[in-house]
Amino acid sequence: MCRRHTPPPSAAGRAGRPGRPRSAAADTAILEATRAALVELGWSKLSMGDVAARAGVAKTTLYRRWAGKNELVVDAVAVLFDELELPDRGSLAADVEGVVRQFAALLERPEAKTALMAVVAESTRDEPLRERIRASIVDRQKRLVLEGRARAQARGELPVPADGRADAAGAADDLVFDVIAGTVVHRALVSGQPVDGEWIRRFTALLLGGLGAAAYD
Numbered sequence: 001m002c003r004r005h006t007p008p009p010s011a012a013g014r015a016g017r018p019g020r021p022r023s024a025a026a027d028t029a030i031l032e033a034t035r036a037a038l039v040e041l042g043w044s045k046l047s048m049g050d051v052a053a054r055a056g057v058a059k060t061t062l063y064r065r066w067a068g069k070n071e072l073v074v075d076a077v078a079v080l081f082d083e084l085e086l087p088d089r090g091s092l093a094a095d096v097e098g099v100v101r102q103f104a105a106l107l108e109r110p111e112a113k114t115a116l117m118a119v120v121a122e123s124t125r126d127e128p129l130r131e132r133i134r135a136s137i138v139d140r141q142k143r144l145v146l147e148g149r150a151r152a153q154a155r156g157e158l159p160v161p162a163d164g165r166a167d168a169a170g171a172a173d174d175l176v177f178d179v180i181a182g183t184v185v186h187r188a189l190v191s192g193q194p195v196d197g198e199w200i201r202r203f204t205a206l207l208l209g210g211l212g213a214a215a216y217d
Helices: 009-013 024-041 048-055 059-065 069-081 092-108 110-123 127-141 143-155 166-190 197-211
Strands: none
Touching (some): 024 048, 024 059, 024 069, 024 110, 048 059, 048 069, 069 127, 092 110, 092 143, 092 166, 092 197, 110 127, 110 166, 127 143, 127 166, 143 166, 166 197
């Protein structure tokens, strides 16, 4: 299920600076070290120096790629969410169940849940960090909703938006993403309840029952 690591947009944007070429292996080691440090130390004690030591790189290497801890941690979380995929399982219901199951499994990983909860908590006091989370994680993962909608429309399971309804369809995509992401995060990380097969089936049925009112048509 893992995908080839692509440097996040923030990091990639700095790759054009003059100097030594970037190392994908170093990027991967740094992001892995960041998640491990978060699990062990928590947000408040995490430092760029500790991450550099764990990754086996100079601290200046980190600062050439990331301006500070906020950027680094968000990118460390973002690459985990980039592992999520939406293979064609034959129906919209099966597609939804599959991605919810993947998402729940990701949130069970200590490095994922700790890192996500840390950046979300910190973002309540840091608006630039919230914007970075939105750009690097939320907006990037909305691709799953777009892929799922297009596939369902091709199968005839969802209507194709009429001319001039593109804005409404986009708003519906945002709503569907919010419902899925918000519900699964609340269930897994806030309530601490199992995201098992029966719950996923009931949630999917509830979600699909409301799609007809989601302004896709």
